[in-house]
Amino acid sequence: MACRTLRSLALLLPVLVAFPALADSPLTSTPIWYAYADEYAMVAHATEEGMMTEEIAEYLASEGVPIDVKAAVISALGWDIDGKTSAEEYCAFVYPDADGIPAPSDLSGEEALVIGYLQAMDDYFHPENALPMLAHARSEMPESLTVAVLHTLCEAQRLFDEVDDWYELWHMTALVIYDRELTGDMRVGAIRIIEDYMSLYAEE
Template sequence: MINALGWNIDGSNNAEQFLVALARKNDKPPTHMDLGDLTPEELFIVGYLLALDDYQTLGPLSTQGGNDLWRSTAVQLMSKAAYALPENFTVQFVRSLVTGQAWFGISWCALYLEPANVLANFPPEKRNLRPQAVQNAMEYLNLYESYCLEGDI
């Protein structure tokens, strides 16, 4: 569902719109929403939306301050969700893709290893993501495996 929203090279604000809807549901002003107000699943959704909103810099929801939720980056939000949901393959795998994006241009090997390690820890029967989605991602990421073999860290 999130992927259907897509991304825009100029950025978008789907994460903020989702938080505004959550705030409305919780009868709170959006600026008063805090990390503790969100379930791990909601943290994952906000983190993933934020990553798609700003995939080049993976910055926070707000650069103007705010509380811990609004200052959090996509990687931070998804890592918090992944910590709370260690057995959820989708959360772990997508977090690894977003974390890998942070390695883009710094370490091609690390970009590959993030999702490869998740795959190694989850046998196929424990995965709750469509196999084709995993295959599509790994077909692209496998191009970076050779950097690990060449000694790139």
């Protein structure tokens, strides 16, 4: 397990070095999967696959998998500068009778979180496409730290090129990760990954 994770990290580092500006953003620079790969085999498996499979889709749709672990698997699937189609592929596996991606109103909060985060990672240049799903997830699960964090990261991604003061990106993130009224359903290590990166905007 550890060796596979290290190999995955070794493969990732050249990409980050080759495309520093393109990889430097709230969604692409917060790989929360690092905090889960030591315990959850599917997280490490997703880093190796790098694409949606029926096995991964079934795992993400399982009611027995904690929501933060599902988020870690999606994070582990990663992103591509040319875009990905993981959300569409996931929906084809899980909702075969639907015409493409279901409407947010037809989904539970957890279902919307999975699809929304997949959409955000699929096309991080257009995070606004994922926000309706993530906003629905947050309205359905208002006490979930995992949902609030991912919704906020997507919103920060949308504002990335719009805000005059990048400190705003850190401020909006800090309001969520330090909110003690939210249920702590995300590992401390994952929160630290987000905190370490997003706090850099406080220094700009």
